[in-house]
Amino acid sequence: MADLGSNTTAVLTAADVAAVVRSVGVDQFMDHMIEGVREAAKGLDPESTMTIERGGFQYEKPSLGLVEWMPSMELGRAVGIKTVGYHPSNPIQRGMPSVMATTSIHDTANGRLVALVDATLLTAIRTGAASAVVTDVLANEDSRTLGLVGCGAQAVTQAHAMSRVRPIDRIVAFDADPNVAASFASRLPVSVRVDVVDSAADAIVDADIVCVATTVDIGAGPVLPMFGLKAGVHINAVGADFPGKTELPVELLRNALVIPDEVAQCLKEGECQQLTEDDLGPTLPELVQNADSFTAWREQLTVFDSTGWALEDLIAAEIVLGHATRLHIGIHTELQHSPLDPYAPYETI
Ligand SMILES: NC(=O)c1ccc[n+]([C@@H]2O[C@H](COP(=O)([O-])OP(=O)(O)OC[C@H]3O[C@@H](n4cnc5c(N)ncnc54)[C@H](O)[C@@H]3O)[C@@H](O)[C@H]2O)c1
Numbered sequence: 001m002a003d004l005g006s007n008t009t010a011v012l013t014a015a016d017v018a019a020v021v022r023s024v025g026v027d028q029f030m031d032h033m034i035e036g037v038r039e040a041a042k043g044l045d046p047e048s049t050m051t052i053e054r055g056g057f058q059y060e061k062p063s064l065g066l067v068e069w070m071p072s073m074e075l076g077r078a079v080g081i082k083t084v085g086y087h088p089s090n091p092i093q094r095g096m097p098s099v100m101a102t103t104s105i106h107d108t109a110n111g112r113l114v115a116l117v118d119a120t121l122l123t124a125i126r127t128g129a130a131s132a133v134v135t136d137v138l139a140n141e142d143s144r145t146l147g148l149v150g151c152g153a154q155a156v157t158q159a160h161a162m163s164r165v166r167p168i169d170r171i172v173a174f175d176a177d178p179n180v181a182a183s184f185a186s187r188l189p190v191s192v193r194v195d196v197v198d199s200a201a202d203a204i205v206d207a208d209i210v211c212v213a214t215t216v217d218i219g220a221g222p223v224l225p226m227f228g229l230k231a232g233v234h235i236n237a238v239g240a241d242f243p244g245k246t247e248l249p250v251e252l253l254r255n256a257l258v259i260p261d262e263v264a265q266c267l268k269e270g271e272c273q274q275l276t277e278d279d280l281g282p283t284l285p286e287l288v289q290n291a292d293s294f295t296a297w298r299e300q301l302t303v304f305d306s307t308g309w310a311l312e313d314l315i316a317a318e319i320v321l322g323h324a325t326r327l328h329i330g331i332h333t334e335l336q337h338s339p340l341d342p343y344a345p346y347e348t349i
Contacts, residue, residue: 007112007334007338008335009112009114009115009116009334010114010115010116010117010321010332011330011331011333012115012118012320012324012329012330016324016329016330018121020320021121021125023323024323026160029319029323030125030132030161030164031164033128033129033319034133034136034164036316037126037130037133037312038288041133041289042285042289044285048075048076049072049074049075049311050073051071051073052071053265054069054308056069064087066086067085068083068086069082071310072313072314073108077107077108078105078106078108079106080104080105080313081106082317083101083102083104085099086099097153098153099123099124099153099154101118101119101120101122101123101313102116102118103115103117103119103122103314105321115317117317117320119313122316122320123313124157125161126312126315126316127154127157128159129161129312130306130309130312131162131236131238132162132165134259134304134306135166135209136166137288137295138234138257138294138298139165139234139302140208141298143162143209144166144168144170145168145207146159146207146209147173147210147211148173148174148203148210148211148213149200149203149211149213149214149247150175150213150214150238151174151175152215154238154239155173155213156184156187156189158211158213158236158238160190162211166209170192170195170206171193171194172194172195172204174196174197174203176214182196184196200224204228205228207230207233208230209233209236210235210236212224212248213239216245216246219244219245221245221246222246223248224248224249225249226251229252229301231300232298233301234298234302235256235302236303236304236306237270237271237304237306240269240273240305241269241307241308243269245269250274250275253271253272253274253275254279256302257281258271258275258280258302258305259283259302259303259305260280260305261284261304261305261306261308263277265308266280266305270307271305281302
């Protein structure tokens with residue numbers, strides 16, 4: 001957890017976050033994140049833990065993209081704000097990730113910035129963890145084959161997270177870019193058979209669990225075909241997080257139990273924009289809080305509409321900060337102005 005008592009700001013760079021994950025162990029860190037998301041969902045009290053709709057700027061120049069902010073608050077303790085950029089041309093044109101993020105944490109006693117954390121890796125890990133929490137309730141215990149559509153950064157953590165909650169021994173992977181599909185196995189932290197195929201239809205046909213994480217263009221979906229899924233499959237739909245951007249056919253959604261992570265956001269930006277509120281199943285927290293009554297759905301088609309829940313980002317930052325403090329990783333710096341006389345703004349110059 002962020003150190004609310006101190007006068008300094010904890011800063012964790014990308015290298016610091018990587019050092020923490022390396023020291024903890026990538027599997028253990030993923031497990032810790034899965035447990036963090038599950039516990040937060042289980043104990044969620046909307047009176048004391050709040051998220052508000054994310055906002056931001058979307059633009060087409062100089063390249064198609066957006067910068068958004070995702071706020072959450074634990075009343076009486078801390079506010080977390082993740083700022084996140086999404087620029088799908090980044091990997092090919094700039095050699096940078098499509099999704100890049102930073103999380104700041106503020107003390108609600110005084111507004112002070114207590115921590116600033118690179119959240120690019122953390123976003124990928126917490127997105128995998130959220131899928132794992134839902135998958136653990138809704139996928140058959142014996143799910144062994146994972147179908148992946150989209151083999152970029154999020155697909156790596158989806159596959160890793162799936163392997164932490166189910167005995168995955170085969171991944172069937174498709175990406176619109178054959179080079180990305182070809183390098184997928186080399187980017188995984190687990191050793192598992194990966195078969196690269198030529199279409200989304202081929203990726204899903206044997207799958208017990210499907211994860212879809214593409215940068216499909218606005219209006220260009222769906223990415224998955226309507227037919228060809230095995231009975232009882234669970235789908236984690238990760239890529240739809242923008243108005244007009246969808247990955248699943250509406251008929252598929254209508255035949256499934258659909259779990260939104262955040263209802264208003266999913267209706268605006270997720271797969272749920274193709275549905276109405278009446279069509280939706282339990283939210284992620286409702287699912288976890290009533291997990292036993294939903295395991296019967298393991299025999300049926302279920303979909304997690306993952307758009308990204310802001311509380312996941314506060315949890316992720318606090319988990320990494322907790323480990324960083326224990327491991328003495330990162331710096332504490334007097335980033336913010338703090339004159340001895342609070343009425344004298346020029347005192348320190
Ligand atoms: N739900 C969440 O919380 C969350 C979090 C982070 C990112 N995302 C979203 O997940 C998506 C993937 O992000 P990423 O970081 O993996 O991006 P990435 O650029 O690393 O990878 C995306 C891959 O999708 C492939 N692709 C695009 N269209 C395709 C199609 N029609 N069929 C098959 N493959 C296709 C691309 O070739 C690319 O390799 C983005 O849309 C991003 O906004 C969601």
